[in-house]
Amino acid sequence: MRKADKEKMRANLLRAISHDLRTPLTSIIGTSATYLESSFLSEEERTVLLQHIYDDSTWLLHMVENLLSVTRIQDTSTKVKKTEELIEEVISEAISRFKKRQPDAKLEVKIPDELLIVPMDALLIEQVIINLLENAWVHSHTSSAIALAITHDQETVTFHIRDYGVGIPPERIPTIFDGATASYSKSIDGHKGMGIGLSICKTIIDAHKGTINAKNCQPGAEFIFTLPKEDYHEC
Template identity: 50%
Template sequence: MAKIPEKMRWIYDLLLTAAILAMATVLCTLLRRIDDGSGYVNLIFVLAVATISRWTEGYFWGIFSAVSGVLFVNYVFTYPYWEFNFTITGYPFTFLAMLTVSMMISAMNTQIKKQERLRIETEKEAVRANLLRAMSHDIRTPLTSIVGNTAAILENEDSFSSEQKRRLLEDVNEDAQWLIRMVENLLSITRMSGGQAKIEKDCEAAEEIVGVSVSKFTKRFPAIKVSIEVPDEVLMVPMDATLIRQVIMNLLENAAIHGGNVTQIRVCLSREGTNACFSVSDNGVGIPKERLSTIFNGGLSGVSHNNFDMKKNMGIGLSVCYTIVKAHDGTMTAENLDSGGACFRFYLPLEEGINSEIEG
């Protein structure tokens, strides 16, 4: 069942309770036209109480429906009709039975929900711990390189030629750029965690988001040819533009840095049903098959596959991409192409919906 906002929970439970009791009443009324007996009435209302207890929050509505159901059965479906008669044989037992059923189901439901929340929180903490552990490991490598290269220049400036200094500074710049991307990913994770953070969506032209991302990428990787395919129609997609640009940039940079001798990248935008499909494919060596099922969980650090370079954690960027797409009520997939290379796709709904709520 979809998560109900807390401020709407009481109204939802009230309407649900009223609807189920009304359906039980209508059903009993229809059955009365076929069978003058009343044995089925109690069973139908017990079922109604059980359903209400299962799908409402806490104990109140289950107990309320049990009391209401017993009184309603007494007043409407028990002779003399449309009058209360508390002297009916077995009436106290019926009341206690319905009340007990509602309390038992409400108690079980509350316990199930509590266990589910605990399980989810445990999984989220494990994901956070893995991401932070991977980040701390990966951040240490470029920092060590930056410190080592700058110290070498400062301490032995006269020993290096201009070309050697340039190469060392280029290494420093590359590591610094990687750290910037890592910090951006970390900020995105922080932004979408803790309490009930919201993704604020505006309708954006998806073609422009793709174009801006590719333009920024080609300035950093001019040697890699990037082709763009977009539909004739303009796809207006509800999104947080900054976060979706980050997803596309992460996918492009992962292909360039980790794909293994990538010289061409293809970015496609298309409409698939009620979704906009974004895909980024390359002509590299592909992804290790055994890693495809876990590629979005941040666990691809230190893996080698042919020329597939993962010295710095590719998994963190993909985990952030997956989290951002999921926050937009979208989905994301990864696969190896028959022609070689990898292809990442993510799908965003074209219809504007209620701002997604992400629990940290």
């Protein structure tokens, strides 16, 4: 990755962090203070406050995991350590981790019958899949199932993650992976912006020499990323 690209990525991440981490921290502090200082609250109201603290804490953990993913790439000069991985196993692990965060999420998964083995850093690619699934579930504003499908040709394996919700404002598509803090829904969901998540998806896929794109469908939106089947080393 060129020095200018690294500096741009760093600036985008810092901008996203200022929103995506500070906002839930502020919420946790405020909610905790309310809980501690309000002896008149009913048990039900206290439970609601604790749920808010739990939700914000879980989101912070997700963001920290994303930041650690980028640190792993930067520490190895963006040359990820790849091993041959079975696509089906990577997807299964990513879905398992995603469902722990979003137990109510509905998924429809389509994987080719043949075995697909691709060189990758499995933990990083699982992070990409989780980010995109969570993005689709949280920001599509629909209860319809998310479609996760795998296609492939001689050179690449392609991951398709589609929702059937509100879609992406057209003006957001060109910069959606640049670390902007707004979610892609028109009604921005406060602290649950995907600025860090989508920027990190692109960083990880770029480090794997793949591609990542987003587009609108009728209805909903689709995120597509590719991984090369062969591990091409730079000279």
